[in-house]
Amino acid sequence: MAHENKPLVGVIMGSKSDLPIMEEALQMLDTFEVPYEVMIASAHRTPEKVQDYAETAVDRGLLIIIAAAGGAAALPGVLAAFTTLPIIGVPIKTDSLGGVDSLYSMVQMPPGIPVAVMAINGARNAALFAIEVLATTNDSYRDKLVSHRVTLLAKVEADNQQLQNRRGGQV
Numbered sequence: 001m002a003h004e005n006k007p008l009v010g011v012i013m014g015s016k017s018d019l020p021i022m023e024e025a026l027q028m029l030d031t032f033e034v035p036y037e038v039m040i041a042s043a044h045r046t047p048e049k050v051q052d053y054a055e056t057a058v059d060r061g062l063l064i065i066i067a068a069a070g071g072a073a074a075l076p077g078v079l080a081a082f083t084t085l086p087i088i089g090v091p092i093k094t095d096s097l098g099g100v101d102s103l104y105s106m107v108q109m110p111p112g113i114p115v116a117v118m119a120i121n122g123a124r125n126a127a128l129f130a131i132e133v134l135a136t137t138n139d140s141y142r143d144k145l146v147s148h149r150v151t152l153l154a155k156v157e158a159d160n161q162q163l164q165n166r167r168g169g170q171v
């Protein structure tokens, strides 16, 4: 659910088929109560739409953009060509090449036009990375990130305790 406040994060994906993966990013942004906008647009099928999206992003108040695509995944790089906002790329796993095609398409940007690329299907980390960028100037997001890490730590400790209990305390 996108928030009513002015969006700070743009989430864009090349196809509706990317949405099941990108839902993880949207859920994470919702959890942190980060206002975002979300759109489907393709660097190859709707190039003018992508250009317009990138060129108007600063005026719309966006601070960072998450871009997901699969295959010949030009979307993050094309966005980066048309805006100086930081772009986070999410390479989507593909049936043909397992997402390595998407990863390589995003990660080998020419010097001067960077894209911060996550793992294949790394939608959750893309959202967290975006929130970390926002947290450099927002104490509320920083506090929430610290709480999130405490939760992660507690889960590892609980899982470990459960394992130890099952093994009768043997290491």
Ligand code: RP5
Residues within 6 Å of the ligand: 013, 014, 015, 016, 017, 018, 042, 068, 069, 070, 071, 092
């Ligand atoms: C890319 O092509 C999309 O990002 C998607 O991952 C891939 C396949 O798109 P569909 O054929 O499923 O629409 O542009």
